[in-house]
Amino acid sequence: DVVMTQTPVSLSVSLGGQVSISCRSSQSLVHNNGNTYLSWYLQKPGQSPQLLIYKVSNRFSGISDRFSGSGSGTDFTLKISRVEPDDLGVYYCGQGTQYPWTFGGGTKLELK
Amino acid sequence: EVKLLESGGGLVQPGGSLRLSCAASGFTFTDFYMSWIRQPPGKAPEWLGVIRNKANGYTTEYNPSVKGRFTISRDNTQNILYLQMNTLRAEDTAIYYCYNNYYWGQGVMVTVSS
Numbered sequence: 001d002v003v004m005t006q007t008p009v010s011l012s013v014s015l016g017g018q019v020s021i022s023c024r025s026s027q028s029l030v031h032n033n034g035n036t037y038l039s040w041y042l043q044k045p046g047q048s049p050q051l052l053i054y055k056v057s058n059r060f061s062g063i064s065d066r067f068s069g070s071g072s073g074t075d076f077t078l079k080i081s082r083v084e085p086d087d088l089g090v091y092y093c094g095q096g097t098q099y100p101w102t103f104g105g106g107t108k109l110e111l112k
Numbered sequence: 113e114v115k116l117l118e119s120g121g122g123l124v125q126p127g128g129s130l131r132l133s134c135a136a137s138g139f140t141f142t143d144f145y146m147s148w149i150r151q152p153p154g155k156a157p158e159w160l161g162v163i164r165n166k167a168n169g170y171t172t173e174y175n176p177s178v179k180g181r182f183t184i185s186r187d188n189t190q191n192i193l194y195l196q197m198n199t200l201r202a203e204d205t206a207i208y209y210c211y212n213n214y215y216w217g218q219g220v221m222v223t224v225s226s
Contacts, residue, residue, distance in 0.1 A: 100161075104156065
């Protein structure tokens with residue numbers, strides 16, 4: 001299985017600040033078709049996860065441009081700028097390149 | 113508006129069976145891969161399996177952790193996704209979500225305990 005490793009496990013931020021979350025995979029996430037199926041999700045307290053970013057850098061419908069994804073191969077980053085209260089929760093990366101699809105362990109974003 | 117509504121969860125004894133349903137609306141059901149994902153309380157999500165779309169023959173893939181015990185199926189006339197779970201264990205206790213590669217359902221709790 002592809003192991004997804006997220007760092008840090010938790011992150012404290014001031015409102016209006018900027019944070020970066022790293023996600024590394026144990027194998028390249030480049031699919032045979034050339035696409036890289038790396039997604040980012042946010043799970044707010046008491047809610048289901050929601051898709052933020054798909055295929056490394058594509059923002060999902062309705063997602064603020066304060067969220068940006070980057071990376072390639074095995075190394076990926078989610079950046080959040082001008083952090084707002086509604087951004088708090090647990091962020092997960094996930095890969096859909098190789099079966100079984102797998103998720104990182106999560107990064108909890110909290111207020112400083 | 114896309115809606116995914118799971119049902120069928122509850123308390124079941126070890127060794128028992130349960131069938132979850134996910135009623136889908138707001139999108140063309142047959143065009144989408146549909147997955148089941150579970151999340152034990154306080155832990156990361158775990159993908160269980162997927163049933164592909166019409167263009168890919170509705171074939172399935174499973175996580176080895178549940179292969180042989182769990183079966184995913186779909187009713188494309190009623191837009192319902194199913195998860196049949198057999199020989200349940202305590203470690204299967206989790207919130208179970210359906211997912212269409214973009215949206216997650218609200219989840220349903222399954223507790224396996226005597």
